[in-house]
Amino acid sequence: MIGAIIVVYNPDLALAERLLTRVYNQTEHVVIVDNSPKAHDFSKVIEHYEYMHFPANLGIAAAHNHGLRYLLSIGCEYGLLLDQDSQITTDFVFRLSSLMMASKSLKQDIAAIGPSISCSFTNKTERSLIQREVFEYEELVGVTQIIASGMLIDLGFLDQIGFKDEKLFIDGVDHEWCWRARDMGLQIAKAKKIEMVHRLGDSRSKFIGVTYKVGSPIRLYYQFRNILLLSRRSYVPLYWKVRCLGLIPVRFFLNSTMQQNRLDRIRYMLYGLVDGLKGISGSYATNRR
Structure with missing residues (x-):
């Protein structure tokens, strides 16, 4: 089973609802973790979802961890992390999870796979000038880190890696988890042909x-x-x-x-x-x- 965790904070409702509609049709479970001071009701766009509200704002790391623990408790194998302002295609989860399952069958020990990111400000695919590629295999390229939004995690590795570092609260949380996974001998990969539109910065x-x-x-x-x-x-x-x-x-x-x-x-x-x-x-x- 694949579950999705969408973290929202004072969201642009139109963008968040469009994302939820796309995710709802592609995953078995949807968890919404709301760090906003005021609660939000998304029942007009999706019917079944787990809603967690933390008005004091626990930070992105804690929000992810609450969602990941819930997905584990209901038996999900994979967890997809998404920010409220990301935009995905109608086959995004299928394509990403297919790559994850294929890599698992080949025993590649990939802890997480993310898409290529197209910045909504520039309409260009983000490319790191200094991050080195670790490996390249058909549609995947091994990297040192990926951003949290669009990250599909093999939940079976969480016992080994651990959860997100809540002490960091927000910035660097996604990269730190990837580095920790790689330090334990696991791989982080990016899908070369799967793209997600995401807003980087304000x-x-x-x-x-x-x-x-x-x-x-x-x-x-x-x-x-x-x-x-x-x-x-x-x-x-x-x-x-x-x-x-x-x-x-x-x-x-x-x-x-x-x-x-x-x-x-x-x-x-x-x-x-x-x-x-x-x-x-x-x-x-x-x-x-």
Whole structure:
């Protein structure tokens, strides 16, 4: 059985409902984990679903874990993670799960497979300039990490890998889980011919001809802090540590001079750096009460 976990937070209802309609027709079970302050009713678009509401916002890692534990409890073999603003085709789950089952029959030990990502801002397929490909086999390419949305997980490996790291709260959660799986000898793969439209960041800006992602001010706290937290871990790839640590001054400059809400951005970045150096994890709301 395949179950889907859709995490929502103050969602654009039109986008979320379109996604739910697509997912409902392709999976046996749908779990909606709602981190919004106000509850939402999706019964007008899908008939049967498990709804979990956490108005205090537990973060993406905890939301995934609640959904994954539920899927395990009802006997699902695979779990599909999706964000509220992702867009999938009518055969998305079938194609992705077919690749997973084929790889399992070949005993390839693939813990998760994700699609190629087309950014809704640029309408271009995202390609990493530095992430190395681990292997290539027909329609799959082995990679070091994939994003959470669109990730199909073989739930049988969760006992070995563990669940998502809730201490990170949001940024880096998907990559950390992939790195941990690879450190245990398992593989993470991307489907070369399956594409999913997804919104990466809140907007885009350009500086001296280079386009970069822009997120909300509070996300900077988690991004800066989690870079420092993850850089201490031995299984995190060296290229990621060098790249992210090296870009901290650049990102600090861009967010403190080139964006709106500059004072808020500076405050969140500084808090993130301080808490990261101190090894403080969890939610901003808890740490900065």
